[in-house]
Amino acid sequence: MRRFSWFNATSLTLGFAFLYLPMVILVIYSFNASKLVTVWAGFSTKWYGELLQNEDFLDAAWVTIRVAFFSSVLATVLGTMAATVLVRAGRFMGRGLFSGMIYAPLVMPEVITGLSLLLLFIGIGLDRGVFTIVLAHTTFAMCYVSVVVSSRLVSFDKSLEEAALDLGCTPFQAFRLVTLPIIAPAVISGWLLAFTLSLDDLVIASFTTGPSATTLPIKIFSAVRLGVSPEINALSTIMISVVTVGVITASILSKRSAVAQQRDEQAAAQATG
């Protein structure tokens, strides 16, 4: 039996307080009527009102969502392909280089990724804007997706796919009907990861954007550089709530499907036994 001591309880309490208090404080101060962050002047939702009337922020939010959507979809497709290549394609010329290019962006500092892509875009004379940010985000997010998906591909039984091929499926059908449903949870979490990475990114977007496209992180960064702003507090509160609701919903759904799968497997085991 494990002993859960006072020391354990204290470190957990303090640890989670440290992780969550800053965000709680941020949320509380977003309802502060005063413009000064240091003075509490009563409850007010006026910063939310001002935020919703600020065209700049709304435009930036729209740019960010478009970039995140397109880059995460592209990254999921490319990342799943790359994972399949890594796990299933066997030997081919330049395999070492390929896996190197998948893993290197994961440890590459963002400033370098951003700088190198910007120099490429300038070199080939591509106009910078939403399109170039999408290209940049797709490139680094696809590596994350392929790591998530390949860990699932490694653990699943290749013979299922081979059985489908023996029974007359084309390789593409076998992938769509057998492999894809099995790796689907990993593909979905890879997509979610790609989406949030893109929503979050400041450094790479700053390098690869042009004057026409300002994303939300770029906007937030230039607003808070000079100090705390109540509008940004309100915006942060909205973003924190969206993420919290999203993550909790996702975890409840995945727990349910795990329970359902377990039940199916037990039923199957009983039927065969």
Add this chain to the structure above:
Amino acid sequence: MRRFTLIAVPYLWLLALFLVPFLIVLKISLSDYALSIPPYAPTLDFSAGWQGIKDLLSKLDFENYVFLTEDALYWKAYLSSLKIALISTVLTLLVGYPIAYGMARAAPEWRPTLLMLVILPFWTSFLIRVYAWMGILASEGVLYQFLSFLGIVDEPLKILSTNTAVYIGIVYTYLPFMILPIYAALEKMDDSLIEAAEDLGCSRMSAFWLITIPLSKSGIIAGCFLVFIPTIGEFVIPSLLGGSDTLMIGKVLWEEFFSNRDWPVASAVAIILLLILVIPIVLFQRNQQLQREAEG
């Protein structure tokens, strides 16, 4: 044919958008600064064919790298990035270990919830989590109000815009990366080992040092690398929480590029940063490899 397409599409994408850009940085780091568009020379003249490439190669030199070693700003920035990364890794370990330990000892039905509570901040915007500390650490911010309410301090705090604020920011944002691998190692641990040690006369403290710590070594090492490697090139934390005297190489590179517009030097800074990162990355890979082999 299908196999060819499957390999070719992601391969070409990564070649065009990862390898080629990297080679461009390498090439520009060997070029000279020039008052032109683009602001460096020489440029590759494709129309001249082979002769153009030969001309280009003959004009490249290591001048920018020599410049970096001569100007104290740069090597001070590299050293100070390493120092900040090292200190904050140790601090993150000190804060993270007790949390991971407490999680591993909590009742099994509580663990998934605790795990989710550790992962949740990771999904929230990094920028917002760093920003949250600006209001807390400001000279008359939330922390000051709290401490002066308790009567502990009576003059405004001097934490924001110092290295202390940078340490707090790094520990806060990278804490989940430290907790998760250590928790994973501790959770697998067999408790009967501790009981055996205590039966044989070990005190609780020495059982912890002799058994728990060595058995969670792989998690500690993985966590430290996961914090140390990205911290070296960090930009957001030093620029929001640090002061003008906080030297970190990610910030220097950003300023070199956006403010000074010296692309060749910025590229050389980037290449040296990568060379520095190669060592911890290779060590990390080797550690992960050993661990996989140990687990069979």
